[in-house]
Amino acid sequence: MSVTTIDPSGGLTRDNLHFLLGAVCAGTGLDPAGAELIKFTNNAVFRLRAAPVVVRIAGSTAARERAGLVVRVARWLEGHDFPAVRLLPGFDQPILLHGQTITLWxxxxxxxxxxDGADLARLLRRLHRLPGPPAGLPPWRPMDEVRKRLSEPEELDPADHAFLTRECDEVEEQLAGLRFALPRGLIHGDAFLGNVIAGPCGPVLCDFDGTGIGPREWDLAPVAVGRLRLDYPADDHALMVEHYGVDVTAWEGFPVLRRLRELKLVTSVLPVLRSNPAVRGQWEHRMRTFRARDLTTRWQPYR
Known part of the structure; x- marks a missing residue:
């Protein structure tokens, strides 16, 4: 393949992803043969076959802009011996290559x-108690990421774009009026079970794109919304409540956080709607029910 530069505004096709994988492996002495693409939504994640390494390619402007933060948070957590994924040592990260941003893990x-919910609750309790978060962590501004996704959608109907833009405005206004009950501090930012790995030495946390300083209620909301909206096999929310000690659904501001979380779940794949056609059917289902204010129809995870 003769590509030398991949325009970040043009989306990432599977061909481009494999080109980037080969290029970063060539530059780091890794072997891309047989690598498995295990995730392709707002980031693309490969698991190498020849070495115990994961290659993460940012799939949107928001993800590229936060890669440096992800690296700083990961190193800070390692310094605290916190159970989290570790960067691959020996390389300056993030790696900038052909207009894209890549990290190695x-x-x-x-x-x-x-x-399960008990595992995540224990991780969050420990995370929320860590002293002295790294300097320069951004304040919680959840709409910034959503609006960036809306600025680079692939094949989004203008009417859907207008609806989602109005949703951003309305949710932002509602968030401004919330009175949070828990102390503000370090948050993971996307605390759902998909970001917990049951490793051989115990569960570890991953994916720090949303980490910052904000309301702890936000870290409790994803599992609660998952129980209400996604077709998961178990009641992880009940375990979260038991082991964290707070039921976020009993807080009066929860409906606003649910609306925000669902807005993020709808918009998370906008930058790859064309590049990854496998997500299109589920996205259309989510968009249709979200727009209809249907709060009962179940969603499936993106595959």
Missing amino acids: REVPDRARRP
């Missing part, structure tokens, strides 16, 4: 046991 082997 040590693979955490999955155990057969699925992580």
